Amino acid sequence: MTILVIAEHDNKVLAPATLNTVAAAAKIGGDVHVLVAGQGASAVAEAAAKIAGVAKVLSADNAAYAHQLPENIAPLVAELGKGYSHILAAATSNGKNILPRVAAALDVDQISEIISVESADTFKRPIYAGNAIATVQSNAAVKVITVRATGFDPVAAEGGSAAIEAVGAAHDAGISSFVNEELAKSDRPELTAAKIVVSGGRGMQNGDNFKHLYALADKLGAAVGASRAAVDAGFVPNDMQVGQTGKIVAPQLYIAVGISGAIQHLAGMKDSKVIVAINKDEEAPIFQVADYGLVADLFEAIPELEKLV
Amino acid sequence: MKVLVAVKRAIDPNVKVRVKADGSDVELNGVKMALNPFCEIAVEEAIRLKEKGLASEVVVVSVGTSAAQEQLRTALALGADRAVLVETNALLEPLNVAKYLSKVIDQEKPQLILFGKQAIDQENNQVGQMVAQLIGSGQATYASAINHVDWQWVVEREVDGGSQVVALAMPAVVTCDLRLNQPRYASLPNIMKAKKKPLEIIAADTLGASVKEHARLLGVVPPAVRKAGINVGSVAELVDKLKNVAGVI
Numbered sequence: 001m002t003i004l005v006i007a008e009h010d011n012k013v014l015a016p017a018t019l020n021t022v023a024a025a026a027k028i029g030g031d032v033h034v035l036v037a038g039q040g041a042s043a044v045a046e047a048a049a050k051i052a053g054v055a056k057v058l059s060a061d062n063a064a065y066a067h068q069l070p071e072n073i074a075p076l077v078a079e080l081g082k083g084y085s086h087i088l089a090a091a092t093s094n095g096k097n098i099l100p101r102v103a104a105a106l107d108v109d110q111i112s113e114i115i116s117v118e119s120a121d122t123f124k125r126p127i128y129a130g131n132a133i134a135t136v137q138s139n140a141a142v143k144v145i146t147v148r149a150t151g152f153d154p155v156a157a158e159g160g161s162a163a164i165e166a167v168g169a170a171h172d173a174g175i176s177s178f179v180n181e182e183l184a185k186s187d188r189p190e191l192t193a194a195k196i197v198v199s200g201g202r203g204m205q206n207g208d209n210f211k212h213l214y215a216l217a218d219k220l221g222a223a224v225g226a227s228r229a230a231v232d233a234g235f236v237p238n239d240m241q242v243g244q245t246g247k248i249v250a251p252q253l254y255i256a257v258g259i260s261g262a263i264q265h266l267a268g269m270k271d272s273k274v275i276v277a278i279n280k281d282e283e284a285p286i287f288q289v290a291d292y293g294l295v296a297d298l299f300e301a302i303p304e305l306e307k308l309v
Numbered sequence: 310m311k312v313l314v315a316v317k318r319a320i321d322p323n324v325k326v327r328v329k330a331d332g333s334d335v336e337l338n339g340v341k342m343a344l345n346p347f348c349e350i351a352v353e354e355a356i357r358l359k360e361k362g363l364a365s366e367v368v369v370v371s372v373g374t375s376a377a378q379e380q381l382r383t384a385l386a387l388g389a390d391r392a393v394l395v396e397t398n399a400l401l402e403p404l405n406v407a408k409y410l411s412k413v414i415d416q417e418k419p420q421l422i423l424f425g426k427q428a429i430d431q432e433n434n435q436v437g438q439m440v441a442q443l444i445g446s447g448q449a450t451y452a453s454a455i456n457h458v459d460w461q462w463v464v465e466r467e468v469d470g471g472s473q474v475v476a477l478a479m480p481a482v483v484t485c486d487l488r489l490n491q492p493r494y495a496s497l498p499n500i501m502k503a504k505k506k507p508l509e510i511i512a513a514d515t516l517g518a519s520v521k522e523h524a525r526l527l528g529v530v531p532p533a534v535r536k537a538g539i540n541v542g543s544v545a546e547l548v549d550k551l552k553n554v555a556g557v558i
Binding site: 067069070071074092093094096097098099100101103104105107108109110111112113122126127128129130131132133134135136137138139140173174175176177178179180181182183184192196220228231232237238239244245247252253263264270273274275276282287289290291292293294295296301304305308309 | 469471478551
């Protein structure tokens with residue numbers, strides 16, 4: 001068995017989610033190859049070659065792959081993937097965008113967001129907003145799988161010394177083009193990889209009040225997240241949303257501030273090790289999953305908390 | 310210009326699902342069903358394109374049992390012109406659904422095919438992408454704005470770090486994210502009118518799609534239950550617990 005892992009990157013830096021995906025590949029067993037498709041991404045290929053347990057890195061460097069357009073990358077992955085038993089990618093917006101196209105090109109189904117590997121063909125994945133865990137067995141010739149990063153501890157980023165092999169194949173479907181992108185700039189840790197996450201909800205009342213959370217987060221070295229209510233109300237941008245339709249996080253500590261705890265929000269954070277809820281409504285459902293609950297006005301509690309930590 | 314919208318009958322998002330006692334699946338008997346919320350957003354967007362004069366016809370399509378007619382009628386009441394049900398009692402695996410839909414798309418020849426980004430039941434987030442591959446179209450997943458510029462679809466997408474804009478040749482597949490729009494409610498007169506709109510039923514096996522079973526569901530279990538927590542009386546006590554009991558700060 002040989003497993004192909006699609007590297008998640010921005011042409012400059014290898015994203016940490018790749019390490020969790022390699023960890024899932026290691027659980028399946030067999031040689032692990034990593035594909036770095038991009039443009040001018042040699043630093044990423046070198047970083048991928050250093051990942052512990054990676055046997056080979058395939059580097060497809062071409063202008064057509066610069067922006068991870070699925071119309072161009074999927075045919076490449078499908079072509080390379082025919083010789084593999086499994087094709088894995090992180091369940092990031094890129095992975096979820098590209099991999100179903102690969103599966104369709106190979107005429108196999110895809111298994112989405114696995115959280116555990118039972119055997120080489122059997123996997124566990126959450127369904128119904130995390131309210132049920134399904135065990136599925138795939139009979140596909142090539143198993144195409146996206147991996148939920150929080151389900152697997154990352155492998156070491158250093159320690160490997162895989163050979164880098166250039167892949168010449170260039171696919172340019174010519175039916176889509178990249179126009180531009182706007183990425184939020186933040187000095188805080190990335191939400192899905194942070195050890196501590198502080199999230200605000202509708203109870204924050206406005207975007208300006210999020211400054212209290214930022215101050216607390218900076219003191220804790222934490223990332224800042226939000227509920228859908230806070231995003232929809234325009235308090236913060238939508239890439240901060242934690243939940244079924246936003247990001248899935250599982251930090252050591254999750255502090256939910258002014259968040260009621262709807263099913264859809266819990267789907268994104270209930271695997272956190274320790275959950276703290278700060279809410280003035282003692283009936284809020286968030287208290288049912290919180291390890292430590294504090295019924296208090298957040299505008300008094302948060303500044304005090306910031307002083308004490 | 311024709312817009313086709315694929316919709317799914319799914320569990321109502323406000324229902325808390327329960328796993329069956331025998332662990333074979335979740336309990337769906339007697340549970341309230343609805344139009345998948347992301348599909349509602351896709352239908353709304355199609356109707357808005359029609360109201361802007363960009364779309365001449367909006368066709369809604371669903372793959373599923375005959376009960377899915379109810380959700381197609383809902384889409385018609387919201388403003389779609391006609392509906393197609395690809396009827397099957399088989400389990401709805403994403404690739405098979407995508408194959409049925411691509412056959413319908415071959416017949417209908419729409420210039421834009423809209424999907425929800427995922428169904429809230431199986432949470433696969435696959436069918437739109439698979440259809441795009443099968444029909445050889447470009448795709449824009451997780452759309453938060455759709456514009457039509459110079460014979461291309463220019464779509465803003467929600468991606469992990471922020472937003473991205475891509476341009477797609479026609480026909481194109483777009484899957485809709487939460488923030489694309491706020492779906493409208495169906496008015497009573499429109500619900501009455503929807504009963505008279507055409508709804509065609511096609512037996513899935515007459516479409517000539519080569520479907521097969523790809524995966525087996527071995528069982529379903531409820532997620533691990535979290536140990537009951539405690540309420541603390543003050544911020545100082547909270548900090549003490551986090552430092553000295555949980556050891557997380």
